[in-house]
Amino acid sequence: MGINLINFLSSKSKSKSLREFQDLDHLDGVSISTISANLYNNDRDDLVMFYFRDGANFASLYTQSNIVSENIKWNLNQKTKKIYSLIINTRNANCFTGKQGYKSLEKIADIVSQKLNDKQKEDEDEPKKIKSKEILFGCTGTIGETYPEEKIKKRIPELVSKLKYTQNKYIWMKAALGIMTTDTQPKMAMEECEIGSTKVKIFGIAKGSGMIQPNMGTTLGYIFTDANIPNDVLKKLIKKNISTTFNAISCDGDTSTNDMVAIFSTAYAKHKLIKNASDEKLQFFDESLNKVLLNLAKRVVADGEGASKFVSINIVNCKTEIDAKKIGFSIANSPLVKTAIAGEDPNWGRVVMAIGKAGVQINLDKLDIKFGNLNIIQNGKIFSGYSEVEVAEYMKNDNIEINVNISSGTKNFVTYTMDFTKKYIEINADYRS
Amino acid sequence: MGINLINFLSSKSKSKSLREFQDLDHLDGVSISTISANLYNNDRDDLVMFYFRDGANFASLYTQSNIVSENIKWNLNQKTKKIYSLIINTRNANCFTGKQGYKSLEKIADIVSQKLNDKQKEDEDEPKKIKSKEILFGCTGTIGETYPEEKIKKRIPELVSKLKYTQNKYIWMKAALGIMTTDTQPKMAMEECEIGSTKVKIFGIAKGSGMIQPNMGTTLGYIFTDANIPNDVLKKLIKKNISTTFNAISCDGDTSTNDMVAIFSTAYAKHKLIKNASDEKLQFFDESLNKVLLNLAKRVVADGEGASKFVSINIVNCKTEIDAKKIGFSIANSPLVKTAIAGEDPNWGRVVMAIGKAGVQINLDKLDIKFGNLNIIQNGKIFSGYSEVEVAEYMKNDNIEINVNISSGTKNFVTYTMDFTKKYIEINADYRS
Numbered sequence: 017m018g019i020n021l022i023n024f025l026s027s028k029s030k031s032k033s034l035r036e037f038q039d040l041d042h043l044d045g046v047s048i049s050t051i052s053a054n055l056y057n058n059d060r061d062d063l064v065m066f067y068f069r070d071g072a073n074f075a076s077l078y079t080q081s082n083i084v085s086e087n088i089k090w091n092l093n094q095k096t097k098k099i100y101s102l103i104i105n106t107r108n109a110n111c112f113t114g115k116q117g118y119k120s121l122e123k124i125a126d127i128v129s130q131k132l133n134d135k136q137k138e139d140e141d142e143p144k145k146i147k148s149k150e151i152l153f154g155c156t157g158t159i160g161e162t163y164p165e166e167k168i169k170k171r172i173p174e175l176v177s178k179l180k181y182t183q184n185k186y187i188w189m190k191a192a193l194g195i196m197t198t199d200t201q202p203k204m205a206m207e208e209c210e211i212g213s214t215k216v217k218i219f220g221i222a223k224g225s226g227m228i229q230p231n232m233g234t235t236l237g238y239i240f241t242d243a244n245i246p247n248d249v250l251k252k253l254i255k256k257n258i259s260t261t262f263n264a265i266s267c268d269g270d271t272s273t274n275d276m277v278a279i280f281s282t283a284y285a286k287h288k289l290i291k292n293a294s295d296e297k298l299q300f301f302d303e304s305l306n307k308v309l310l311n312l313a314k315r316v317v318a319d320g321e322g323a324s325k326f327v328s329i330n331i332v333n334c335k336t337e338i339d340a341k342k343i344g345f346s347i348a349n350s351p352l353v354k355t356a357i358a359g360e361d362p363n364w365g366r367v368v369m370a371i372g373k374a375g376v377q378i379n380l381d382k383l384d385i386k387f388g389n390l391n392i393i394q395n396g397k398i399f400s401g402y403s404e405v406e407v408a409e410y411m412k413n414d415n416i417e418i419n420v421n422i423s424s425g426t427k428n429f430v431t432y433t434m435d436f437t438k439k440y441i442e443i444n445a446d447y448r449s
Numbered sequence: 450m451g452i453n454l455i456n457f458l459s460s461k462s463k464s465k466s467l468r469e470f471q472d473l474d475h476l477d478g479v480s481i482s483t484i485s486a487n488l489y490n491n492d493r494d495d496l497v498m499f500y501f502r503d504g505a506n507f508a509s510l511y512t513q514s515n516i517v518s519e520n521i522k523w524n525l526n527q528k529t530k531k532i533y534s535l536i537i538n539t540r541n542a543n544c545f546t547g548k549q550g551y552k553s554l555e556k557i558a559d560i561v562s563q564k565l566n567d568k569q570k571e572d573e574d575e576p577k578k579i580k581s582k583e584i585l586f587g588c589t590g591t592i593g594e595t596y597p598e599e600k601i602k603k604r605i606p607e608l609v610s611k612l613k614y615t616q617n618k619y620i621w622m623k624a625a626l627g628i629m630t631t632d633t634q635p636k637m638a639m640e641e642c643e644i645g646s647t648k649v650k651i652f653g654i655a656k657g658s659g660m661i662q663p664n665m666g667t668t669l670g671y672i673f674t675d676a677n678i679p680n681d682v683l684k685k686l687i688k689k690n691i692s693t694t695f696n697a698i699s700c701d702g703d704t705s706t707n708d709m710v711a712i713f714s715t716a717y718a719k720h721k722l723i724k725n726a727s728d729e730k731l732q733f734f735d736e737s738l739n740k741v742l743l744n745l746a747k748r749v750v751a752d753g754e755g756a757s758k759f760v761s762i763n764i765v766n767c768k769t770e771i772d773a774k775k776i777g778f779s780i781a782n783s784p785l786v787k788t789a790i791a792g793e794d795p796n797w798g799r800v801v802m803a804i805g806k807a808g809v810q811i812n813l814d815k816l817d818i819k820f821g822n823l824n825i826i827q828n829g830k831i832f833s834g835y836s837e838v839e840v841a842e843y844m845k846n847d848n849i850e851i852n853v854n855i856s857s858g859t860k861n862f863v864t865y866t867m868d869f870t871k872k873y874i875e876i877n878a879d880y881r882s
């Protein structure tokens with residue numbers, strides 16, 4: 017299922033293609049450790065710890081599902097200004113695990129804070145007193161299975177003891193691998209930019225690859241920066257940038273109970289103080305954050321369950337952005353569109369169907385549809401030079417662009433999705449066996 | 450993909466199981482003819498004509514998609530009290546065919562009315578003058594291909610010459626077969642009931658089996674009765690009964706541009722005059738119409754593309770019926786739920802996910818979930834006697850029932866759907882090749 021994803025990042029971005037991995041290296045104030053708690057009954061790493069020795073400012077967004085996992089309830093309950101650790105486990109979503117699931121997190125947080133306090137006393141001149149509430153959890157995996165508290169608790173001491181203060185590309189790769197479930201590739205992205213004249217880094221990791229139509233939160237996505245940005249500004253920046261990145265993707269139209277995207281700012285970079293989100297000094301940071309989020313979100317789609325194609329859907333010139341988004345997701349989530357793409361069939365009639373059912377009034381006489389640069393519908397009629405042979409040839413590409421011009425306004429939205437293959441059915445019919 | 454569908458019609462219904470076919474026989478005032486216009490480039494029948502020698506009262510519902518086919522535009526434009534013929538073709542949806550598609554229907558309607566008028570002169574003592582506008586069209590198949598006007602026009606004379614005044618089960622079967630696309634089985638249903646003390650019949654045929662989440666209209670469904678019911682009453686009855694039948698099913702969550710369900714009343718049965726929809730004499734007719742529609746709708750789902758399981762989703766005790774329907778369709782359209790069912794995996798966590806993303810506020814502490822009679826969630830917690838082995842055994846059934854009690858009100862809704870198999874991908878990736 018290898019997809020050739022070269023060249024589909026926007027030409028403005030300096031990021032490498034999605035086929036390659038950027039090397040994430042040291043980021044001041046962040047330590048990483050990974051280990052196997054044997055949650056999969058094999059030796060793969062399934063427990064990842066991020067440690068912020070001086071604490072980190074943070075902002076976090078969560079799923080808008082009406083059923084949320086216990087770790088998200090935990091995270092929402094902790095009213096704190098700084099976070100000292102983020103712990104992520106795979107295999108078990110800790111959702112629908114009731115009081116046991118929540119209490120397990122309490123106990124694990126107690127052990128983590130205790131072990132980290134021991135470490136603070138050893139390593140720091142002025143050791144901080146880390147509290148349980150200063151720890152966040154990310155959980156991903158099957159819903160409704162008993163949370164493996166004992167297995168995880170047992171591994172905390174070693175997880176903490178493995179923490180090192182200098183990070184390299186291997187430990188970032190291990191972290192990205194350690195949070196995977198059905199993903200086939202780790203997802204990492206980075207940008208460097210300046211705040212004022214001070215260089216700062218933005219690193220991110222994420223996972224997919226099913227139950228992916230994030231709604232205001234996301235799958236798991238974690239962003240780290242050495243910039244010094246207050247919590248309320250982080251919140252505004254992440255909210256603003258999520259809508260066109262993680263909230264613009266869909267693998268299967270299903271929204272997880274565990275979606276979470278968070279940003280941590282270690283404040284090691286010594287730039288001038290940032291007081292609010294409209295501060296001009298944040299312009300490059302804002303753009304770079306968007307690039308990191310979009311890069312990760314695209315990687316999630318490209319590695320969607322069973323995906324053989326990466327699909328960008330550009331809806332332009334709608335009355336509202338909501339209309340453009342409705343049409344985009346109606347196309348992105350149509351099983352008939354997704355299977356036609358898997359079959360490399362230029363069956364644009366299904367795109368027409370999906371536009372029709374989106375619940376947006378459109379003037380058919382103004383509708384244009386292109387696949388890539390190939391005209392199909394122009395002003396509501398089949399393009400005079402339409403060649404099915406040509407479009408069929410285009411469908412063989414790994415990256416498919418569906419371009420729809422509604423011509424009723426000025427608002428646009430880009431949605432990213434994948435095709436539906438037999439492999440998708442295989443993965444999901446046999447997920448737990 | 451044979452599904453054992455015995456016993457899943459409601460116990461109240463006298464209809465036979467969906468595996469068997471009811472024999473539809475003579476219905477006064479209806480004549481049927483079928484022929485091959487070679488639209489598939491093989492010999493299968495692809496053109497079906499219904500002829501009402503004395504005209505029929507009628508009511509028709511259509512897709513609520515914002516993009517509709519040319520035949521639906523035609524049908525909507527004909528302001529007439531009686532219909533003399535309904536003509537259905539497969540292979541071509543006559544959608545996005547522009548003026549050519551619409552003009553083709555005009556020309557075909559002209560030829561049909563001319564040929565039928567010749568027939569009236571031959572057969573009737575007082576021949577009627579049938580007008581083009583008294584003809585309705587049903588089209589189904591691929592969107593966006595040139596409408597095959599010539600092929601169809603050429604076959605009209607023979608189609609008309611084959612009409613007989615006495616119908617038997619074979620001609621109904623041929624009609625049901627003639628309107629199929631990816632269907633593997635014809636869909637027919639019938640009920641007999643009384644209006645006052647006069648016996649009347651209700652016959653129906655329908656087709657699936659992709660692009661099925663009808664929205665106010667349906668796939669193609671045609672109902673015929675010898676009762677004498679005025680157009681406005683027919684409209685009220687069909688609207689009322691569509692919501693719990695055709696509008697309660699989903700194969701793939703995709704809404705067609707060509708959905709159409711229509712009822713024709715030939716008025717041959719000599720019962721007392723019906724003046725309005727609340728007439729008590731209509732009680733049995735109303736119930737029987739619902740049975741015919743539900744029977745057909747279930748057959749459409751059971752024969753959904755690649756289906757190996759028939760799934761009923763019962764959502765009970767919601768605040769509103771709209772809430773119950775939202776939750777039902779959220780489960781029915783979740784690719785993760787559908788693939789788990791295909792894999793016979795009792796992965797009820799995915800049902801929880803789909804309830805969560807439905808956009809309805811629920812009190813988790815009151816949630817009950819059962820698969821069939823097997824308790825899974827009770828008052829928001831895993832049932833004390835839950836046995837995954839037992840539920841896994843249940844998943845092997847051909848008919849799966851998902852029962853969800855929200856316990857926040859008194860409103861219910863039942864949704865019907867199918868699973869997602871590799872066969873589904875195969876059919877839809879290769880639909881046109």
